[in-house]
Amino acid sequence: MVKETLDAPYSHYLLDAELSQKVDHRTTEEMDIDGFTLMEIAGSSAAKKILQHNKQLQHNVFLCGKGNNAGDALVVARYLLQHDARVTLVFISGTDDLSKDTQKNLKLLRAFDKKDRITIYEKWSGFSAPNNYNFIIDGMLGTGLTSDLRGDYAKAVGWANQQQHPVLAMDIPTGLHPDSGEKMGKAIEAVRTFSFGGRKQGFYLNDGPAVTGTIDYCDLPFPNAYKEDCKTFALDTDWVSLPSYTPGKHKYDSGVLHIVAGSEGLTGAAIMAARSAWAEGLGAIIIICPRGLLSVFEHNLPSVIKKPVGKKEDYYFKESHAEQVQDILQEKESSMLLGPGLGRNTDTISFVEQLLTTTTTDTIIDADGLWCLSQLEEWPKTDQANWILTPHPGELQKLIKDEIGEGHQRLNTVRKLCQENNTTILSKGMPGIIGTPSRKCYLTNYNTNYFARAGSGDVLAGKVSAFSALGLAADESCAAALLNGQQKLSSLQKDTNKIPEPTDFI
């Protein structure tokens, strides 16, 4: 069994609509906590956070649907009213058909209004915005969204997106699909989303990151056991600790990495990957290359040990080299990075097949290594070898020999591929996805588009390989590598205006 060591806290579980509703339902049924109480906890925690950040609220506009999402917004309205702010409520579907708890909250809110500070619009068409107000509070639709936004909902979203005033969303920005992160026709663009009882998977996929804004997780009294079916988590420096450097007694004590790489004209990738891995404090890196390329690596990587195979006139790997490479791998306990700049010779495909058929070393497969793999009928994986594949979307598509689509579909593809092949995958793209054999997947929550430049992939493969060589489990090696990039990106953005380059992430 592949060891998995990542263990996300409940605050980083990513729920889909079905699981959200199931958890909600079980809590009310089995724990006897009624929906009105849950709504009060949800709305009051959002209100407290809003008041904490904004001491001088004068007037706010609340866009309300008819379900419980509107109820959450009405609870917020009550707390803001208590702080002397004016409240304008717009009910897109009127007030005759409100859900039971939302109706109750409207009655309660009215009872709090001693100074005539509430204005209510029963439909969208008569609404005219007050002159000065602070926020638009979005309580139109939450997990109950079932179809594309049309009519007045679409109009209200269109209006909100044109205003200068920031939108604060209750639970989910209206129109964003909680599972896929796709806009259902339109979606409101929030600067902040208060997510109740669980972050939603859609925040991290497709359009999600662009419309969700800052995510404020608000806890609800949902028993943890009800969330155990969840298999998707947000990767975050809040809970993943990055490995700290501890010097070893001897070079072979503190992590050994073999890099099997290179073909004529394609040595740069291996050099980048080696430098990236070396920066994480490994004891030794050993480049195994076709003998004809030795001088290039000698020249560029003085701290790295080189073990050339084959003859002086070999400039790419051939099947006949596999045994020699296997012998070198067996000399030291290590991880292996296979792929940077291997090239696409037919002979190299056979070499990759032969090597993978025999090796039991933990292997990270990147770039041309993945291409060679995609040319094989079956993946030649031994039971003992743990694999980490690091494909970008094009490589993933080649591996499964089918279209993968964006975010949500890519997530499902990665999950399936990992389970079927008992392997770990770091799928590059926005978001970055780590898939594991147990079907658990982890999504990044930073702008990975900064890494979409030639060379970034080599740096990332170097980091994953370094952490694997340092003894981290496959899932954690991928997480540490991604978050290492995120940390470097944010310190670069804090300190300079420089456009990030792949070498900045080494």
Ligand SMILES: NC(=O)C1=CN([C@@H]2O[C@H](COP(=O)(O)OP(=O)(O)OC[C@H]3O[C@@H](n4cnc5c(N)ncnc54)[C@H](O)[C@@H]3O)[C@@H](O)[C@H]2O)[C@H](O)CC1
């Ligand atoms: N997670 C929790 O346990 C809690 C959630 N709360 C909040 O409640 C909503 C979910 O409430 P629900 O009533 O199920 O759904 P909505 O409010 O999202 O709205 C459903 C309502 O809207 C209609 N509808 C669906 N799609 C559309 C559309 N495209 N256009 C117009 N109308 C649409 C549908 O027919 C229903 O009538 C959750 O997100 C939280 O905000 C609790 O308050 C606390 C506990």
Ligand SMILES: [K+]
């Ligand atoms: K909403």
